[in-house]
Amino acid sequence: MAHSNAAATGAYGTTGSYLNTPAGGGLKSWLTTVDHKKIGLMYASAMFTFFLVGMSLGFLIRLELLEPGTQFVSARAYNSIFTLHGVIMIFLFIVPGIPAILGNFILPLQLGADDVAMPRLNLASWYVYMTGAVMALASLVTGGGFADTGWTFYAPYSLNTNTNVSLAVLAAFVLGFSSIMTGMNFITTIHRLRAPGMGFFRMPLFCWALYATSWIQVIATPVIGITLLLVVMERTLGIGFFDPARGGDPILYQHLFWIYSHPVVYVMVLPAMGIISEILPAFSRRTIFGYKAIAISSMAIAVVGYLVWGHHMFTAGMSDTARWVFSLLTFFVAIPTGVKVFNWIATLYRGSIEIRVPLLYAVGWIFLFSIGGLTGLANGALSTDIHLHDTAYIVGHFHYTMFGGAAIGMFAGLHYWWPKIWGRMYNEKVATTAWVLIMVGFNLTYFPMLILGIKGMPRRYQDYLPQFHDLNFLSTIGSWILVAGLLTMIINLIRGARSGSPAPDNPWGSTTLEWQTTSPPPLLNFATPPEVTTGPYDFTEILRQNNVEAGK
Amino acid sequence: MNGASSYSGLVDKAFIFILGTSVLLLIGLTAVMIYFLVRYRRSKNPNPAQIADNVTLETLWTVLPTILVLVMFYYGWAGFKVMRDIPEDAMQVTVKAQMWSWVFEYENGKQSTELIVPTGRPVSLNLTSSDVIHSFFVPAFRLKEDCVPGRTNHAWFEATRDGEFNLFCAEYCGERHSAMLSLVKSIPAREFDEWLGVDTGPPEGTRLLTLKGCVACHTIDGSKLIAPTFKGMFGSTETVVTDGVSRQITVDEEYIRKSILDPNADLVEGYQALMPPQRDLLTDEEIDAIIEVLKEL
């Protein structure tokens, strides 16, 4: 590659910040950049804009549920609002989120490379993503208004409603391509661009997690693409795939939908697990406990995760045999996940722990994700899931996994790598306050939903019986605290990036390669290409330096 | 919330085991985590131990959870098995779900919008839907099974005590999903037989409006749901859209008949094509009876 030659001679792009290279480029230099770091930040700005919209919608949903009856939005509007909330949070934010933002920024740095393997494809995938996003937004104001189907687009409802399902679904289809492109790019990068001496088992665990994730993206996304296309064809051409009135099968739709959408849960959460696996060693100053177990269980989850989609359909009328087989397989995915949690906690054992903001987010993550995982057990078991399916319990459970698991993991990663990305620190006190608000607000919002579901309140209800009032009220109050925390966090990060105090190259005393270059890194990442002689979490050198400092 | 079906106890047992274990695990994990954070903080423990692995531990915490989840699977399956074994002598009820109402049809042809059942006798449900997917959910019975158009799903229950139990639609089905509620009334067997035996004759018009689900979308008192109210409709002048063209009509018998059989041919202006065509759902006599009532409203 042309880049490497330049790096070797210490020329253009090996000093100074990537943010100023080329100097004075303005907006155009961003929109045409092939630098993985800038592309990561372009994803970040788009995705956090969508996140804020999605958050406001979630806030509105909760506001409507403050009291029984209609408060602020009609049933029809409510249905479009939770659909839009789900579509934004899933397709525009959390599925592509960590790989596109932090994967793009950090992966090449952690591998010791100067960019991803296919930088132009990387930029193209950002444009594809934006095209899909614009289509989703366009479907808001065109046709019969935004889809009111839920993010699951179940047939035959989605085939008959006169809202603009076709465009919303096409948007998801286009977004899928962006996912596939990013996945292929990462797989190639990991195979081809590791620094000399970095065997697969010397890769940081974040890279392992992205590797597993990328394979799922590449293999599973086409299934949803085809399924959604079939929905569009049925709506526009009247071909009977899923509507029994036209000779189709609605259960077939559910199978096709969940064959993608279950594995995609791991696309959301595996990268977050990778982030946690970076933060815990860094702040305990010790090697991670069970490196291989964590790396391999990522791959195990990716593989077994393909075989459990039927647990979303225990009440749909599948054969009884299919139901118990899916139940059994579901419990098998729980095992590697449990192993990881044990490994993370064991990583704290006899560490030398410094409690800083990224570590707070990481342990908060372990707590929330544990609740997400443990509440999933009752969904995996047959008789209990029959009761819980499609109730508020499910809404609580998946917010604990997707929001508590994936999104909080992303926030942890942002706080960890922020000084590397901008060369500036955020205010740690404010960040801690935000963390407290988020943890309190989160549990107050979603824990009551778990109980509501057990008591029998169905999900996607704009109105509810009076016996569900207390807990809904509590949950809505929780959402106010949660939103306050999220806004505090985001504002604090932005202020840090703009005017925070300068950050050193390695503020936390971490060992992986991205911390060996300057903060922020130069365009081509490293002044001299790094070489790897140890595993990723070898603290010998950091501790030696520390002792030298302490000794003098 | 107390269970009220013959198998709700088994389901609750699975709940208690799974949720109980989960709570214990969560408390344990959190406590250990916090203890480590405090005990090994940097000021207390400046020199970390580099422990990379421990095969015994790794094996232990793979094997123990495996056993634990297998037990959970077993508990879940045990309750489920009973739910799926429909007793042969069970009374048959056909559940007809439609946007956004429930109708229950008994073996002798009697229809009801609430599910009346005899306490202590098994009831077998044949679940159907005439439009989109709905889901029959009675929390007190721990029972849920989807009503899928184009097929019949099966479920059963036996109420163990008299009472009224909420019945919800649990699968999202559109605008009035959260209003698609009904009740299961479980009454002593003797009263039930009496109730079932009373032949109410061919239902007259007003009752048909409830039974056929018309009032899930229309009202008879002038208030507005998602369809025009029936009150004062007969004889009024309306704007309808036919093939995209607006025109004025006067509501007469002919128009009502057409609106019922083929509602989307003339759409009332300002409303959406939500009404399911009733061609196969109503007999001619029923339509006549309905028209008679509508004239009076």
Ligand code: HEM
């Ligand atoms: C301020 C934060 C949030 C609040 C207050 C909130 C609240 C809610 C509520 C109350 C529902 C249930 C709607 C219903 O069943 O009637 C819901 C649905 C949902 N939420 Fe959130 N949420 C928030 C953030 C998130 C995040 C971060 C994600 C993803 C990572 C997410 C993903 C979803 C999805 C996928 C649904 C399902 C939509 C559907 O049923 O089709 N939410 N949210």
Ligand SMILES: [Cu+2]
């Ligand atoms: Cu799943």
Ligand SMILES: [Cu+2]
């Ligand atoms: Cu329904």
